[in-house]
Amino acid sequence: MKKLFLLILACAIYGPTAHAQFAFKGQWGLSASAGYIPSKGFNVMVGGEKALGDLYSSLHLKFNFMQNQAKLNHPEIDHFNYQTYLLLADYSYSLTKFLPHPWYIQFIGGLNIGYENIPKSPIHTLIIENSNRFVYGLNAALQIELSAAKNFSIYIEPRFLYNFNSSIRKGFFLAGFGFKYYL
DSSP states (O other): OHHHHHHHHHHHHHGGGTTSSOOSTTOEEEEEEEEEETTTEEEEEEEEEEEOSTTSEEEEEEEEEEEEEEEOOOSSOSEEEEEEEEEEEEEEEEOGGGSOTTEEEEEEEEEEEEEEEOOOOHHHHHHSTTOSEEEEEEEEEEEEEEEOSSSEEEEEEEEEEEETTOSSOSEEEEEEEEEEEEO
C-alpha cells in the first residue's frame, strides 16, 4: 500500500511535465535563446522544430544573430566588432528513451548559411579583403533540456559553428541558454 501511494504521488508531481519533451509524431516546438561567445560577443537565436515521429529525432530551422569581436595586429586599431546573420537547418537525435524524466539530451548537427557584416571603415577595408560576404558552413551542438512545465522546457546549448568562407574567423564556439514551448 505504501508503494502504491508513493507511485501515485510521483505521478501527481511529475504528471504535468510529462510532455515538455517532444514525443508525439509531428509535434512542433518553438525556441528562443541568448548566449555568449568567448571572444567578447553574444548571440540570439530563435527557431522552430518538428518531431519526426517515433524516431526520437527532429528537424530544426533557426535564425541566429551574432555580435562578435575580432582582434587585429595593427598600429591604429587592435579590435573591431562585426555581425553575422545565419539561418541554421539542423537534424537532432534525442536520448529520451535512455534518460530519466525530466532531463533530455539531444545531439544536433546541420548546415548554416548567412551573411557576415563588417562595419565600414577605411582601416577595415585596408586590412580585410571582401569584408561583407555570404558565408556557409556546418554546425554541431549538444542540447541539455529540463522539462519545467507541461509544454515548456529550459535548456543550455554549447554549439560549434564553422563558416568555410568567412573573412574573419572560420570556426568558433558559443553557448546559449534558452527555452522551448511545445505546441
